[in-house]
Amino acid sequence: MDYQKVLDTIHEELSHRDVYGKVASYIPELAKVDPKKFGMHLYKGKGEHYSFGDSIEKFSIQSISKVFTLSMAMQLLGEDLWDRVDVEPSGDPFNSLTQLEYEKGIPRNPFINAGALVICDILVSNLDDPKKDLLEFVRKICDNDSIEYDHKIAASEKSTGYRNYALVNYMKALGNIKNEVEPIVDFYFHQCSLAMSCEELAKAFMIFANNGKMLETGEKILSKTKVKRINALMQTCGFYDEAGEFSFEVGLPGKSGVGGGIVAIHPAQYSVAVWSPILNEKGNSELGMAALEKLTTMTGLSIF
Numbered sequence: 001m002d003y004q005k006v007l008d009t010i011h012e013e014l015s016h017r018d019v020y021g022k023v024a025s026y027i028p029e030l031a032k033v034d035p036k037k038f039g040m041h042l043y044k045g046k047g048e049h050y051s052f053g054d055s056i057e058k059f060s061i062q063s064i065s066k067v068f069t070l071s072m073a074m075q076l077l078g079e080d081l082w083d084r085v086d087v088e089p090s091g092d093p094f095n096s097l098t099q100l101e102y103e104k105g106i107p108r109n110p111f112i113n114a115g116a117l118v119i120c121d122i123l124v125s126n127l128d129d130p131k132k133d134l135l136e137f138v139r140k141i142c143d144n145d146s147i148e149y150d151h152k153i154a155a156s157e158k159s160t161g162y163r164n165y166a167l168v169n170y171m172k173a174l175g176n177i178k179n180e181v182e183p184i185v186d187f188y189f190h191q192c193s194l195a196m197s198c199e200e201l202a203k204a205f206m207i208f209a210n211n212g213k214m215l216e217t218g219e220k221i222l223s224k225t226k227v228k229r230i231n232a233l234m235q236t237c238g239f240y241d242e243a244g245e246f247s248f249e250v251g252l253p254g255k256s257g258v259g260g261g262i263v264a265i266h267p268a269q270y271s272v273a274v275w276s277p278i279l280n281e282k283g284n285s286e287l288g289m290a291a292l293e294k295l296t297t298m299t300g301l302s303i304f
């Protein structure tokens with residue numbers, strides 16, 4: 001398979017497309033991003049990398065970071081984690097408050113904001129310095145010490161993050177938050193602000209395509225069972241109320257973020273990241289989804 005040719009065709013076909021949608025603006029700093037940015041990187045194996053466009057430019061990974069924090073919480077708590085957060089698709093927007101009420105404060109899954117905030121609470125309870133440990137985890141699986149938080153983005157989200165404050169407060173009232181609100185949201189806004197490129201994201205996500213092991217060194221980061229669970233959650237919940245559509249169109253486990261990034265993996269084959277900041281009404285990258293749909297259609301390979 002000539003993956004570079006496939007990526008070049010995707011680039012050529014999609015860069016001329018009219019894209020309807022908007023760059024995320026509820027986090028003021030994100031509204032400043034150039035909507036024309038478009039990059040993709042596919043990481044297949046040692047020395048086998050394929051890319052186009054703005055694939056080495058760092059952007060705000062936002063909710064993609066929820067896969068990293070979930071991995072850390074699973075390492076710390078094992079199966080006890082599932083007493084605090086469920087594993088069902090939400091079918092509702094990622095920042096929904098109403099669902100929490102009838103679910104009695106137990107978020108539907110770890111990828112909607114409420115679920116990710118419970119994961120933050122768990123990491124705040126179990127780690128002395130969760131921000132430092134998250135950075136170490138991501139740097140390790142990416143084999144790259146240049147990964148940093150974007151403090152400007154974190155501060156920008158904090159200044160308008162009323163819904164996330166509301167979610168934590170509400171879950172605290174219902175007994176599913178153990179720490180004070182402030183350290184939880186501070187950690188959450190920082191994890192979302194992580195700045196990474198498509199190339200770095202594809203490399204970091206290779207552990208989910210490779211049974212929990214780093215491809216280049218063989219070092220084991222996560223057990224096979226944990227990777228199975230994380231990939232199942234990406235498949236069923238990674239795109240919120242568009243998870244069905246992503247499975248239907250693309251057929252790979254993946255995770256999106258409102259910075260316009262999407263990462264997907266094909267177990268035992270590759271990991272791939274794409275970035276285009278214009279979002280559809282469900283908060284997922286419009287061109288990013290189209291690019292991944294073309295990838296699995298043109299290669300004739302998906303997990304199904």
Ligand code: DON
Pocket residue numbers: 061062063064094095113157164192256257258259283284
């Ligand atoms: O909490 C928020 O709203 C953002 N920091 C993250 C949301 C997000 O990325 C949703 N994904 N598409």
